[in-house]
Amino acid sequence: GAGVSQSPSNKVTEKGKDVELRCDPISGHTALYWYRQSLGQGLEFLIYFQGNSAPDKSGLPSDRFSAERTGGSVSTLTIQRTQQEDSAVYLCASSPGQYRGYTFGSGTRLTVV
Amino acid sequence: RKEVEQDPGPFNVPEGATVAFNCTYSNSASQSFFWYRQDCRKEPKLLMSVYSSGNEDGRFTAQLNRASQYISLLIRDSKLSDSATYLCVVKRDAGNMLTFGGGTRLMVKP
Numbered sequence: 001g002a003g004v005s006q007s008p009s010n011k012v013t014e015k016g017k018d019v020e021l022r023c024d025p026i027s028g029h030t031a032l033y034w035y036r037q038s039l040g041q042g043l044e045f046l047i048y049f050q051g052n053s054a055p056d057k058s059g060l061p062s063d064r065f066s067a068e069r070t071g072g073s074v075s076t077l078t079i080q081r082t083q084q085e086d087s088a089v090y091l092c093a094s095s096p097g098q099y100r101g102y103t104f105g106s107g108t109r110l111t112v113v
Numbered sequence: 114r115k116e117v118e119q120d121p122g123p124f125n126v127p128e129g130a131t132v133a134f135n136c137t138y139s140n141s142a143s144q145s146f147f148w149y150r151q152d153c154r155k156e157p158k159l160l161m162s163v164y165s166s167g168n169e170d171g172r173f174t175a176q177l178n179r180a181s182q183y184i185s186l187l188i189r190d191s192k193l194s195d196s197a198t199y200l201c202v203v204k205r206d207a208g209n210m211l212t213f214g215g216g217t218r219l220m221v222k223p
Contacts (some may be wrong), residue, residue: 035128042215043157044201056210091156101147102211104156 001072004105007038012111013082021077022085025094032075033095033102034067036088043091049075082112114139117203117214119167130191134217136201145204146177148186150197151216158199160186171212191221 006023013019025032034046045059049069060066064082068076079086083085093102119136126132138146146163161185163170163175174187184201201214 035213043213045212048210098151100150101159101162104158106156 004092004094004103006090006105006108007109009106010109010111012113015112016082018078018080019081019082019110021090021092021110023075023077023094023105024094025073025075025092026096026103027073029094029096029103030072031094031095031097032069034075034077035091035093037091037107038088042080046077046090079110082110084112086110087112115215116140116212117201118216119201119214121215122163123218123220125222126191127222128191128193130221131187131189132191132219134186134199134219135218136186136214138182138184138201138203138212140203141182143182143203143205144193146175146184147202147204147211148173148175148184149200149202149213151200152160152197157213160199188219191219193223194219195219196221215221 007022032049035043037043047054047067048056051072052069064080067077090109091104091107093104095102117138124132148160149157150160151157161170161175163177165177167176172189191218198216198218200216202211203212
């Protein structure tokens, strides 16, 4: 597509439920990244994919968080047993390769109540 | 110490003013540098890359000092539409992950 697409744009979930966030990167972009941004805070790195593999998972905050990417394209970020501190905007970005800037999607605003 | 540090501001300036933001990074192996702009409740967008020799894009000038591990962004003739948060971004040589500073908020007033 023309840009990075994320869905849903907003998600309200009850504490303890699982959620799945989707990212559809720009066609042909081999690298895909997940970040999250809490209200008034900077961007926190979660995970990076090169193709379908994830060389760097160092940012995932706990084992409740997992992500996968299939076909070198769409990625899903899953949060199990959501907690209130998971509330944030989850941003996905893609890049055509190294030494290039990212293009971000508009994010999924997750609210855990 | 954070890997990328910025003064959070806010910087309040009148239209037409020149304003400069600074950023320091701690990892000397960092290879690529960028400035991103983030409007309120929007995603970050690439403003410009930062090259070793310094570079200019219209009213925006970026500088890099590798010896001091310091990056700057200069905005001349500020416009109301320049009001945003400016994020300093650094890429390490290993992997392709970008590390974002906390951002500097700019407010341009009439």
